[in-house]
Amino acid sequence: MASILLLFFISVSHWIISQTTSSKSKLLSAKTDYEYVYEGALLILGRTSEDLLQNNPNEVFDSIRSLSSEQSILLMDIRLNDEGMVIDLGIESLDQIIKFIESMHSSFAFNLIELSLISSDEQKTVTLIYSSN
Amino acid sequence: MKTYFIHSCKSNENIEVYEYLNSQLLDTSEIDSDQLLQAIEPNSIVNYLLPSDRCIVLNGKKNESETEEVFKARFLMEHEHELIDDVSSNSFAYSDEMELVALAATDVIRPINDLLNQCASDARIIPEHFLLHSIADNACIEHREHFVLSFSDGSGFCTNEANLESYLTVLNRKHPDYKPHLLSKNKILQNTFSNSVEDNASLFDLHGHLMSESQPVFPNFFRGYFSIKSIFRKLDLTRNQIGISAIFLALMIALPIINLSLMDSYERQYRQKINQTFLSINPNFRRVINPRAQMDELLRNQPSLQTGSIDLNAFAYLRALDLENITRTSIDFETTIMLLELNDLPQIKYALIERLIEESGMMIISDELVKTDSSVSGVIQLRYSFE
Numbered sequence: 135m136a137s138i139l140l141l142f143f144i145s146v147s148h149w150i151i152s153q154t155t156s157s158k159s160k161l162l163s164a165k166t167d168y169e170y171v172y173e174g175a176l177l178i179l180g181r182t183s184e185d186l187l188q189n190n191p192n193e194v195f196d197s198i199r200s201l202s203s204e205q206s207i208l209l210m211d212i213r214l215n216d217e218g219m220v221i222d223l224g225i226e227s228l229d230q231i232i233k234f235i236e237s238m239h240s241s242f243a244f245n246l247i248e249l250s251l252i253s254s255d256e257q258k259t260v261t262l263i264y265s266s267n
Numbered sequence: 268m269k270t271y272f273i274h275s276c277k278s279n280e281n282i283e284v285y286e287y288l289n290s291q292l293l294d295t296s297e298i299d300s301d302q303l304l305q306a307i308e309p310n311s312i313v314n315y316l317l318p319s320d321r322c323i324v325l326n327g328k329k330n331e332s333e334t335e336e337v338f339k340a341r342f343l344m345e346h347e348h349e350l351i352d353d354v355s356s357n358s359f360a361y362s363d364e365m366e367l368v369a370l371a372a373t374d375v376i377r378p379i380n381d382l383l384n385q386c387a388s389d390a391r392i393i394p395e396h397f398l399l400h401s402i403a404d405n406a407c408i409e410h411r412e413h414f415v416l417s418f419s420d421g422s423g424f425c426t427n428e429a430n431l432e433s434y435l436t437v438l439n440r441k442h443p444d445y446k447p448h449l450l451s452k453n454k455i456l457q458n459t460f461s462n463s464v465e466d467n468a469s470l471f472d473l474h475g476h477l478m479s480e481s482q483p484v485f486p487n488f489f490r491g492y493f494s495i496k497s498i499f500r501k502l503d504l505t506r507n508q509i510g511i512s513a514i515f516l517a518l519m520i521a522l523p524i525i526n527l528s529l530m531d532s533y534e535r536q537y538r539q540k541i542n543q544t545f546l547s548i549n550p551n552f553r554r555v556i557n558p559r560a561q562m563d564e565l566l567r568n569q570p571s572l573q574t575g576s577i578d579l580n581a582f583a584y585l586r587a588l589d590l591e592n593i594t595r596t597s598i599d600f601e602t603t604i605m606l607l608e609l610n611d612l613p614q615i616k617y618a619l620i621e622r623l624i625e626e627s628g629m630m631i632i633s634d635e636l637v638k639t640d641s642s643v644s645g646v647i648q649l650r651y652s653f654e
Contacts, residue, residue, distance in 0.1 A: 137493065150523040157530040164537035167558045168544075174562035175544045181569055232582050249581075251596040 180243035187219060187244075194219075194242070201241060207234055210259070219244065219264040224257055231260050238264075269293075269311040271388075272474050273303070274395065274410075275318050283411075285471075290478050292471055300382060309387040309500040314477060315379055316395040317488065319415060319423035322371035324394060324486070325349065326420065329363060342368055360392075360486035367421040369394055369486035376488050384492055387500035392488035396423025400485075401476030402448050402468055407460070409451035410470045416447060428453075435459045581605065584627060584651050604632065605649045617643040628652055 187194045195212050198221065202209040208224035225231050231251075238244060244264040252259045272285040276297060284306050286294040298306055307313060325346060329338040338361070343354045350357060350370065358376040360369040376392065383390035396417040399406035404419035415425045416438075426434045432455055438445060439459065446463045449456055457465075477483060504512065538555070545552040548565065555561065581598045584605065595608035609617065617638075624631065629649040636645035 139495065140493070146520065150527070153527050154523060154530075157527055157534070161530045161534045161537070164534045164541075168537040168541050171541050171544050171558050171562050174566055175548055177566060178548055178569055228582070228585055247599070247601050249596075249598045249600070251585075253594060253596075 176239075176243040180245065183242040183244055187214070191219075197241070198238070201237055202234065205230065205234055205237065207231075217263050217265070218247070221262045221264075223260045223262070225260055226258070235262070238262075269308050270474075270478050271307055271311060271313045272477075273313065273315045275316075285474060287474065287478060290475055303382055304385055304500075307386045307388060309503045311386075311388045312478075313383055313386055313388045313390040314474075315383060315390065315392045315489070316398065317371060317375075317379070317392055319394050319396040319417075319425040321375050322369050322394050323349070324367055324369045324420075324422045326366060327361065327368040328366045329361065335361070358488050360488045362484050362486040364484035365421060365486070367486055369488065371488060380488065380490055383489060384494055385496045385500065387497040387503075390489045390491070391483065391485075393483065393485045394423055395425060397483075397485040398470075398473040398477060399423070399448075399450075401473060402450065402466055403464075405445060405447040406466075407447040407449055407451060407456060408468075408470065408473070409453050409456070414451070414453070414456070418442075418445070431455055581651055584629065603651055605629070605651055606646060607649065608646050609636065610644050611642045612644070613642055614638070614640070624649060 183194065191214055198212060199209055202223065207230055210222040210224055212219070212221050214220075223231065223234065225234075231249075235246060235249075239246075246262060247265045248261075248263040250261040270287045270290075272287070274283045274285075276283055280300070281297050282300055282303065284294075284296050284298060284303070285292065286296075286306075296306065327338075327342050327346075329335070333341070339359050343350075343357070343359070347354060356373050357370045358373045360371075361367070362369075379392055383392065396415050399408060399415065399417040403417075405417065407414060407416045412428045413425065414427070414431055415423065417423045424434070431453075435455065446460055449460060449463050449465045450468050451457075499509075502508075541558050542555055545555060545558075545561065581600065581603070585596065585598075593607050593612075594610040595606075597606040598604075599606075607620075612620075617636075629651050632648040632650055634645075634647050636643050636647055
């Protein structure tokens, strides 16, 4: 009885170790595949967004307005100039702008080239410049 | 540590248990063999004295080159004619020091061996007459109308009072010179061995002699084996400890399985996300076979693309610098240059910022700060690291 239990325990341990090794490598493979695909998808999204910005900027502006509104961020101005797309925002905390930049990245994959933040007692103003190819 | 001596009762199926602690007799009891587990404390020494009429002891010497199994086979083959039962139905015990082999019916030894294994103690099953060897090679003891005789060739015998006389007649005929040390006041014995030396040692004294030996050299029939019951008894766990151990064991099995299922679930989620990503690019997308190759294929069809990654390191630095004290901050993500403009920042706060710059490994490109005794103003340009 005890020998059977010992054998069972050894078999279960062996099964768990081999399954864990196999699952871990599968998980790592899935993770790296996903990261690769995600990066690729962002490149395609960036290209698509650039095209949309060139051809129909108002559609992009509206989407950005709605994004800032969802996140309770004051969008003061949004415009295109020689450098690219410029967005002026009024924020209350640094976390707000980080979240907004991340959302912009996952929604449009624009290339952020510059951030300017002016702090005063009353408020903080952020200017984001996204490149336009 | 307690030491137990177990003798078979000759009058019935019960056993006599003698319990000692540090060579002092604590208790004697006559119990049924089913009650033995309750009577024996785990992790003690248990000596089961096998009645000498249940075994035979023969001289035998194992050659140095022989393994135990080879010696056993050779010995049984050589002594086959002396054995009543079939060779295979005998249990074999050998003492290298005494060069003696003891044989007993496996049917007799196995139940005792199984019982002692459950006791979770250091157990021995030795022929009863070896107790007498501490007194003399030829000796005889009476205990509870039961007589045990030992002989100088290592063999022994036991009998009850009813059969003593007839046994002694046979013995006298076979070994007329046999003069044992007598540990008995029995008249029959005294008459038969009138010239023998009388000894007052009792059974307890014989137990004491055996206890004084750290490793008895007598042939031992006991064979220990792995059993759950004996492990439980050896560990001597309380109910709470058993409960905790069971939970611990269950967790030991359950946690890796949970871990496996979590990893499988994460893997499925990643695969689903890959599918969704492809579907978001092309709603007509059907099946992911090799995601990397399929993505490469999609990218090949696109015009020149620019990487739009964001570097969150810059934000980590901003968090650490405490923006409340900085009038203007500018980050150029392409050159990884950060510009900080300070306006009448108290010296103490600037010292903190300076320390943070040092600790974070940022490189100062230009420093146009004007420092007075109380405050700092001006612009400083830093290059931050990507790592």
